[in-house]
Amino acid sequence: MNRAKVVVVGAGVVGAAIAEAVSRTGRSVRIIEQGVPGGAVSGASLACISTHMQDKEELPFLIWNRDQWAALHARRSGFEYARCGQLRFLRSEDEIESARYWIDTETACGLEPELLEPEAIRHIEPMLTGPIAAATWSLDSAVVNPFLAVRMLLEDAQAQGAQIQCHARATAVRVEHGCVVGVDTTRGPVDGDVVIIAGGPWTAQLAASVDVHLPIRPRKAQCLATVSQPLSIRTVVGACKSEGGVGVGYTQIQQSMSGQILFNTVLANGVEDSEDPDHVPEVDRSFIRDSIETFLFLFPGFADVELLRSWVRHEAVTPDNRFLVGPIGPTGLFVAAGDGGTGFTRAIGIGRVIADQLDGRESPFRTDIYDPSRFARGLQA
Numbered sequence: 456m457n458r459a460k461v462v463v464v465g466a467g468v469v470g471a472a473i474a475e476a477v478s479r480t481g482r483s484v485r486i487i488e489q490g491v492p493g494g495a496v497s498g499a500s501l502a503c504i505s506t507h508m509q510d511k512e513e514l515p516f517l518i519w520n521r522d523q524w525a526a527l528h529a530r531r532s533g534f535e536y537a538r539c540g541q542l543r544f545l546r547s548e549d550e551i552e553s554a555r556y557w558i559d560t561e562t563a564c565g566l567e568p569e570l571l572e573p574e575a576i577r578h579i580e581p582m583l584t585g586p587i588a589a590a591t592w593s594l595d596s597a598v599v600n601p602f603l604a605v606r607m608l609l610e611d612a613q614a615q616g617a618q619i620q621c622h623a624r625a626t627a628v629r630v631e632h633g634c635v636v637g638v639d640t641t642r643g644p645v646d647g648d649v650v651i652i653a654g655g656p657w658t659a660q661l662a663a664s665v666d667v668h669l670p671i672r673p674r675k676a677q678c679l680a681t682v683s684q685p686l687s688i689r690t691v692v693g694a695c696k697s698e699g700g701v702g703v704g705y706t707q708i709q710q711s712m713s714g715q716i717l718f719n720t721v722l723a724n725g726v727e728d729s730e731d732p733d734h735v736p737e738v739d740r741s742f743i744r745d746s747i748e749t750f751l752f753l754f755p756g757f758a759d760v761e762l763l764r765s766w767v768r769h770e771a772v773t774p775d776n777r778f779l780v781g782p783i784g785p786t787g788l789f790v791a792a793g794d795g796g797t798g799f800t801r802a803i804g805i806g807r808v809i810a811d812q813l814d815g816r817e818s819p820f821r822t823d824i825y826d827p828s829r830f831a832r833g834l835q836a
């Protein structure tokens with residue numbers, strides 16, 4: 456029967472985490488995915504789970520999320536998870552000052568970031584020999600294999616009765632007398648009392664079918680990979696920046712378990728904007744140049760290493776770089792999108808927030824900052 460209590464649109468990491476959390480409440484769940492699970496931005500991710508230099512209002516939420524990924528790793532074999540820690544390089548006194556602010560803020564929340572001199576940095580990351588002034592060190596960061604992460608969450612949801620339908624695009628939310636009654640899909644209608652749109656950058660399109668207009672726009676998220684190298688980069692290396700999200704000034708460098716070095720640097724004007732989430736974009740030339748320059752500035756010893764590939768996907772961005780999570784519009788409609796390039800760091804917590812909202816339970820962390828109506832009400836940060 457094409458009916459479930461809750462219909463989740465999207466099987467990226469956010470939809471998968473929601474399906475897992477909601478099916479644990481005892482509700483029947485149907486997941487509708489237009490492609491394959493993890494086939495959009497989630498599978499293209501570097502998938503670092505971090506509490507370092509993120510939005511300080513979200514820290515308790517991020518800590519909870521971090522613990523859930525570690526618990527998933529402890530529970531499930533075959534899940535690639537490494538608590539490798541994170542270094543954020545600092546080039547100037549200004550950046551060191553800004554780093555001190557983050558260290559103080561995170562320490563006040565019980566975390567243990569440190570400020571390291573170059574000699575101590577080389578001890579942790581011997582190949583990082585570029586001329587940096589200092590770095591922050593947070594042992595708290597982990598990386599996961601993004602495809603396996605999505606798969607594990609979906610398997611846990613399916614073990615609790617959730618069903619998934621792939622290659623079916625939800626084309627409209629159906630509403631009767633002000634209440635959601637399901638979705639139309641390219642493979643026929645699916646009935647449900649609750650519809651949760653976790654469609655990444657496509658979320659706004661589907662919400663518009665019931666006149667709900669969300670301030671989400673697609674943004675290119677790009678990456679480069681070298682050919683396989685002996686394992687030599689041990690941590691996630693990033694730039695120091697003053698706010699969360701993958702905005703201007705962002706750098707991320709890490710080595711996959713297969714040996715490829717994965718890296719990206721986003722500088723001003725380095726990335727063209729995107730309008731249509733269905734458009735298949737190309738990697739920007741200036742992005743390639745900026746990324747290689749930053750990589751070799753930090754790791755000059757890799758100057759002769761060959762590039763293997765590049766890729767680009769669309770992440771979903773909101774005006775304040777925070778997710779939209781919760782009910783909006785007709786009764787029974789929920790959204791969970793607007794990752795700003797940090798969805799793995801938040802996905803399991805978002806599942807928890809939605810499950811709490813369905814159960815009418817207070818969440819243990821702030822949820823007003825994710826209110827999907829905040830821009831319409833002029834309440835954005």
Ligand SMILES: Cc1cc2nc3c(=O)[nH]c(=O)nc-3n(C[C@H](O)[C@H](O)[C@H](O)COP(=O)(O)OP(=O)(O)OC[C@H]3O[C@@H](n4cnc5c(N)ncnc54)[C@H](O)[C@@H]3O)c2cc1C
Pocket residue numbers: 464465466467468469470487488489490491492493494495496497498499500501502503504623624625626653654655656657658661676677678719767768770791792793794795796797798799800801
């Ligand atoms: C290079 C790169 C590096 C990154 N590094 C990190 C990192 O280190 N840490 C981190 O936390 N995040 C990182 N991110 C961002 C992270 O990958 C995203 O924030 C996260 O994957 C978003 O998940 P999502 O489920 O919201 O979106 P998606 O993965 O886009 O999932 C949405 C799904 O919904 C489906 N869908 C949409 N509309 C419909 C419809 N109408 N009908 C049916 N299905 C539909 C889509 O097909 C898609 O599968 C990175 C991203 C990239 C590209």
